[in-house]
Amino acid sequence: MSGTSTLLAPSILSADFTDLRSSIALAEKAGADWMHCDVMDGVFVPNITFGPFIIQAVAACTPTIIDTHLMITDPDRFIADFIKAGSHQITVHQEACPHLHRTVQYIRSLGAKAGVSINPATPLSTLESILPDLDLVLLMSVNPGFGGQKFIPSSVEKIAKLHGMRNEMNPDMVIAVDGGITEENAGEVVEAGADALIAGTAFFRAENPEATASKLRGLHR
Numbered sequence: 001m002s003g004t005s006t007l008l009a010p011s012i013l014s015a016d017f018t019d020l021r022s023s024i025a026l027a028e029k030a031g032a033d034w035m036h037c038d039v040m041d042g043v044f045v046p047n048i049t050f051g052p053f054i055i056q057a058v059a060a061c062t063p064t065i066i067d068t069h070l071m072i073t074d075p076d077r078f079i080a081d082f083i084k085a086g087s088h089q090i091t092v093h094q095e096a097c098p099h100l101h102r103t104v105q106y107i108r109s110l111g112a113k114a115g116v117s118i119n120p121a122t123p124l125s126t127l128e129s130i131l132p133d134l135d136l137v138l139l140m141s142v143n144p145g146f147g148g149q150k151f152i153p154s155s156v157e158k159i160a161k162l163h164g165m166r167n168e169m170n171p172d173m174v175i176a177v178d179g180g181i182t183e184e185n186a187g188e189v190v191e192a193g194a195d196a197l198i199a200g201t202a203f204f205r206a207e208n209p210e211a212t213a214s215k216l217r218g219l220h221r
């Protein structure tokens with residue numbers, strides 16, 4: 001995929017929820033490729049965010065791809081609701097799915113793209129058997145639960161390793177990296193093999209979000 005610009009997915013977790021429509025318009029104007037929506041249940045991660053109702057509101061504000069990141073236990077219970085609400089991509093956590101293959105097939109059977117995410121302490125080997133069936137892997141570069149955390153440096157090596165696995169097993173699969181992305185570290189993250197950058201704080205809290213977006217999207221993979 002070399003020569004293509006990097007995909008940017010602003011995470012609405014850091015958006016202004018008193019004026020969500022304007023935040024989404026800002027992301028859209030800045031060239032966001034996906035709107036990243038972080039769903040947390042207070043069980044799988046130590047924080048609670050929102051459910052399908054907010055996804056529906058986001059989808060009503062923009063034609064952009066809705067990328068839903070489910071940080072919830074036993075996500076199968078709610079996958080249909082999130083797709084009905086307007087999610088085009090659903091990412092579940094490997095750690096939260098005892099029957100991951102079934103979950104991935106289920107997402108695809110409902111017409112959405114299927115992604116799997118792993119936490120920083122989870123080895124890439126846990127994805128080996130499922131990799132050929134995925135549209136996307138979301139590599140966590142912070143421990144999930146909160147925006148504004150610091151990028152874990154060992155993630156770079158993990159991205160590079162996943163990049164090798166992807167090329168061998170599923171060349172069409174997208175590698176997304178989530179957590180602590182900044183203008184400063186984005187270069188090495190893309191160089192290591194990321195196709196998509198999830199950016200909450202770096203985009204929505206930037207002095208000039210459009211300039212930040214153009215820098216991040218301007219990186220070539």
Ligand code: DX5
Pocket residue numbers: 011013014036038069142143144145146147148149178179180181198199200201202
């Ligand atoms: C963390 C979420 C991230 C988060 C990223 O659990 O999955 O998507 O919003 O926020 P930043 O970019 O601020 O680290």
Ligand code: ZN
Pocket residue numbers: 011036037038069178198
């Ligand atoms: Zn996320």
